[in-house]
Amino acid sequence: MKLANDLLIRAANGQKVERTPVWLMRQAGRILPEYRKIRNALSGFKELVETPHLAAEVTIQPVDILDVDAAIIFSDILVVPEAMGLSYEMVEKKGPYFPKTIRSAEDLLNIKVPDVDEKLWYVTEAIKITKRELNGRVPLIGFAGAPWTIFAYMIEGQGSKTFSNAKAFLYRNPETSHQLLQLITDTTIAYLKAQISAGADIVQLFDSWAGILTHDQYLEFGMKYVNQICDAIKEVPLTVFAKGAFFALENMKNLKCETIGLDWNMNVSNAVNIFSNTKTLQGNLDPCVLYGDFSLIRQKTKEMLNSFANHRHIANLGHGVYPDINPDHVKCFIESVKSHN
């Protein structure tokens, strides 16, 4: 089906656009009262993730309510380790928790590349419903966690400031680490291809914990596998968002992907110099700007847009929108992008 608004796809592909497209990471979620209403009627976060028609409904909410230029499928990056054999719980106010984690090479015996159609049917089904209900209004973004980030959770078992268990594992067991990262990579490629077959118009890799590795470690255990995924996904444009990996921007020039996400710490003019229109850049307003008043949001959004100057660009925050942000402030950001010359 032809998209009525294909700004995001054209921007990702480096084609001409009338204006900069805009969406927000975590736009489908707790910022919207309409989301909280659906979520609160359920047993938990995972029930929402695993119920396709509800996941589709909250995916479309920000398109209706915020008028963003793309929908992103409501899901979680941790469905992948679960499909591989490590189930997780989402603990209210605490975050994800894995009762079992990977401690040694032997633990890998229980981990496998799953049949994604069987194990992750609820994501592809949610994508199909969303595509049908969006009816071509805007593109639908599919996504997955990057292998290092998924690995970090499989070792650590929960969120962490330092992910020191996961990093220790890399130093102590480099070979087992590579084996596990390869299993995750193979699963992720199959999973993204399934999302694309189901209708995703563009896909994004989230490397949320890239920034805690050293440069050398990120090249060896992170980028190597991101690179494999970039090489494998040819059907639709791909975005790589490696949060905190400012040190690896130069290396990312060589990835076969269309778009690079920038967090709010990353220097835009530096990124513009590095990529000089060979890729699209996505980001990177400080998410905390949305705590400010409308005039501050307009001013900072304008400054951010100007910093990308004539570079290929998709407007976004430099991180997921924080859950306590007033939706009217999000709308102000979106309108500021749309009205910018």
Add this chain to the structure above:
Amino acid sequence: MKLANDLLIRAANGQKVERTPVWLMRQAGRILPEYRKIRNALSGFKELVETPHLAAEVTIQPVDILDVDAAIIFSDILVVPEAMGLSYEMVEKKGPYFPKTIRSAEDLLNIKVPDVDEKLWYVTEAIKITKRELNGRVPLIGFAGAPWTIFAYMIEGQGSKTFSNAKAFLYRNPETSHQLLQLITDTTIAYLKAQISAGADIVQLFDSWAGILTHDQYLEFGMKYVNQICDAIKEVPLTVFAKGAFFALENMKNLKCETIGLDWNMNVSNAVNIFSNTKTLQGNLDPCVLYGDFSLIRQKTKEMLNSFANHRHIANLGHGVYPDINPDHVKCFIESVKSHN
């Protein structure tokens, strides 16, 4: 008193040294069983901080046990907000918690620049005891949190991944923010001078949450006050460690301080190019390397030392040593530095 081992001071001042000096951030603390024995006999962490002869004892432990080239006074950066009027609790396994926080300009009425000799006597007393007992073996490092980091705790009231309340406060109340930052700065200058009078041979500013600000915000709300402190402290060498502030390294060239701390993410050759021996660089081994075996620790330490080449250098980790690291692995790191040519 003349120091028997003054390698750290000479290295900080850019003078000739026979070998690279080495110490570790958080070397006085949970890694040592000797520390845990003292700590466990007390009601809590704060009792240790506020009992000078015990604080002195745990300060000297790593000199005796690990043979480091400096002691750092055992204390906490949060004694400063407490002395200014906001008391904190240290919650076991959770971290600091402030029952009252700064929410508005009115809350500043209860905050003042204290008489540090009266309010923080226990730190200066601990320094005096430590100096006496060290008897000139190695230099003693004094320290304080940088104003932005202290501000972040005074607004947020506890640790946070995003410090979004503190950042929101900067955007919403820039004038009140500057007023509070100035109060913290004035207190910090008086506090560091008191530490120096009591015997500290060198002092370090920890800007632990520098890395969550945008570059512009860090210049306006962070570096501005770090700069004032650098200008005010002339008695002994000063080190500035702004964790995560890779984006501001160029700006730090202009600080009137002797040493710049680097975290493990920061590219050493980039820092060497920027500072080119105008300042000493301190760091920056990934703290997780110490989870590896002895051969890995030796190899990575060697690579780290070589990366600083002929640059003025003090060896350290790129972050505080993690509490579950085996002291024998810490010793291996220290010995690797000492035996390096």
